[in-house]
Amino acid sequence: MSTFTSLRLRYLEFPGRAQAIRDTLRIGRVDFVDERLTYDQFRDGRAAGEFPFGGIPVLVIETPDGKLCVAQSNAILRFAGRLAGLYPVDDPLQALKVDEALGVGEDINSLMAPSLHEQDTDRKMDMRKVLAEETLPFWMNCFDRVLAANGSNGFIVGNNLTIADLKLYWIIDWLTMGILDGIPKSLIDDFKNVVKWRNNIAAVREARLAQKSGG
Ligand SMILES: N[C@@H](CCC(=O)N[C@@H](CS)C(=O)NCC(=O)O)C(=O)O
Secondary structure: OOOOOEEEEEEEOOOOOOHHHHHHHHHOOOOOEEEEEOHHHHHHHHHOOOOOOOOOOEEEEEEOOEEEEEEOHHHHHHHHHHHHOOOOOOOHHHHHHHHHHHHHHHHHHHHHHHHHHOOOHHHHHHHHHHHHHHHHHHHHHHHHHHHHHOOOOOOOOOOOOOHHHHHHHHHHHHHOOOOOOOOOOOOOOOOHHHHHHHHHHHHHHHHHHHHHHHO
16 A cells, blocks of 8 residues: 655645645644745746646655655545545445536536636626525525435534535635635525534534544
């Protein structure tokens, strides 16, 4: 089996695509360096070819055979989940449901991306109106039904915290924190399973992180 001697997660200061990975490694008591790049460091690193596909996060893994640098937040999150016991590797069906949710997370990120890059304010706000009134409610409704199908128990898959919960928790946190012009904080309020799930994951996450420092 392949082994490694150290892990370094490279991302920016904010939660973004890294926070679910950070949480997973912390909950699993997996040692890692949580490197927070400035935008200048990110630009310089990209120009220097430090990121395999130009984007972040990346995970730098020291192995006995040399250094690996791996991109793609979902791939890194699954790896972290395997190390931390938050990815149901022994249950292919549950793993499939987790993978589905991770894909949904990246679909939502991709849907948001054009409006994040739009420089023209009017065009940006037109895009945000469609996102806030149509696109995101559609996805929240789908998510609500997935949660109902899992028994409305406050988890996306099974009866325990998985990387799927952490991935979508941080995306919904970002969408509802009021920093995205045109996207209301009330985005999920009409979706009762999503609200219940969010409250549950906030509490479970806190407890699992606290367990780490107490343990
Ligand atoms: N599919 C990739 C997307 C990576 C990505 O686009 N990351 C953003 C930061 S969240 C980035 O590097 N943006 C800067 C850029 O592409 O110029 C992943 O999930 O890791």
